[in-house]
Amino acid sequence: MTGLRVVPAWRHGNERLYVCLADGRNVAWYDRDSSRVNLLSEDREEEVLDALAPFLTGQFTVGPPPVPTPAELARLALHPDDDLAPNRPGEALRISLDRDPVPARRLRTDARHRALAAERTVGEALDELEGAGWRVLHSVPLPGGARIHHLLIGPGGLFCVGALAVRRQRVRIADPMVAVGRAEPVPLLRSIRSDAGRASFALTAEVRPVLALAGTGAADLAVAAPPRDVRVLREADLPGLARLGGVLKPADVEALHASARDRRTWLQV
Structure with a gap:
């Protein structure tokens, strides 16, 4: 023994x-x-x-263990309060619901619950890509109260992924407007593009916007015209991102992830 x-x-x-x-x-x-x-x-x-x-x-x-890379050294030097890697999908919504819970007698369901379910579903699907050399950050805070739902970094590049709950409702897209069910259209694609642009500025790398429809099932997706530079993916399509490659080397992925997980990276965007 x-x-x-x-x-x-x-x-x-x-x-x-x-x-x-x-x-x-x-x-x-x-x-x-x-x-x-x-x-x-x-x-x-x-x-x-x-x-x-x-x-x-x-x-x-x-x-002996390999010499730490610059990305690993940066991670080791990062203060826990500034590290975004432990964030769970929908972290900001979880905190919001804990601080301001829904009244027990409220008749209508709080929209935050549906949004949180969507972010959790999309986040869990993206987390599955880590075995294929991808890295994921959730609920990345931006100045002004905005946040990136999910930031995906891997061999195929960087993606700013926004999650949208649809629950088998009809989804109508007429760039930049998105309407779910009978709700009024909102300029959601414009917001996702803006978040991706801010991420590109912070990381000095191209970040492409993605709209992920969570819980679609047999939902009817009506697209007036393919959105300019925004991928629209159903929940079941997300694993297909793992097949993308040829953009970043493993060392680049780790370096970008090390920078993105540092809360201070996002203070000036």
């Missing part, structure tokens, strides 16, 4: 197996994606490999 235990965990969609002492301190980890055993203490190599033996398959390398 080595006295070491193996604890599985997930990081950016990739599985890691951490090798820990009895007091919980890590002495090594096995990254399945790179097939590498990273040792924090070289004198424990034999014990670590014994503990990992049931999990090691095929060829693998053993050595």
Whole structure:
């Protein structure tokens, strides 16, 4: 018996197996994606490999952890209060509902609940892309009270994704106006373009706008003409974004994500 235990965990969609002492301190980890055993203490190599033996398959390398990239160093230096990465889908709406809950006797449903459900649905679909090399940030605050519902960064570029709850209602789009059901049209595409433009300015990179229709089911989508430069995707179409590529290298994705997750990046846009 080595006295070491193996604890599985997930990081950016990739599985890691951490090798820990009895007091919980890590002495090594096995990254399945790179097939590498990273040792924090070289004198424990034999014990670590014994503990990992049931999990090691095929060829693998053993050595000290790689030198942190500039993006990783920036992340380590980021104060927790300025880190947007922990934000859940609809984080701002969750806070709003906690601070100002709906009265128990209110007859009409608070629109914030439908909006939150839409952001959660779209956010969960985008989170699934992390295994394909994408990074996602949710509820990114902008000066003036605006916010980006979801910011997607990956091999196919950067996307500002706005979530819209439709619940199988008819959706009519006549750029820049969007109408859901019997509601009056609103210039939603203009707002999404504006958010994408502000994100482009903050990150000094092209950010493309996307409107994601959440909960559409068999909803009827009527588009007078294809919106200029805005992708309109149903909920079921979101996984298709993972097939896009050829724009950013992995190092670029990590660098942009490190910048975007810093709340201070967005203060002057």
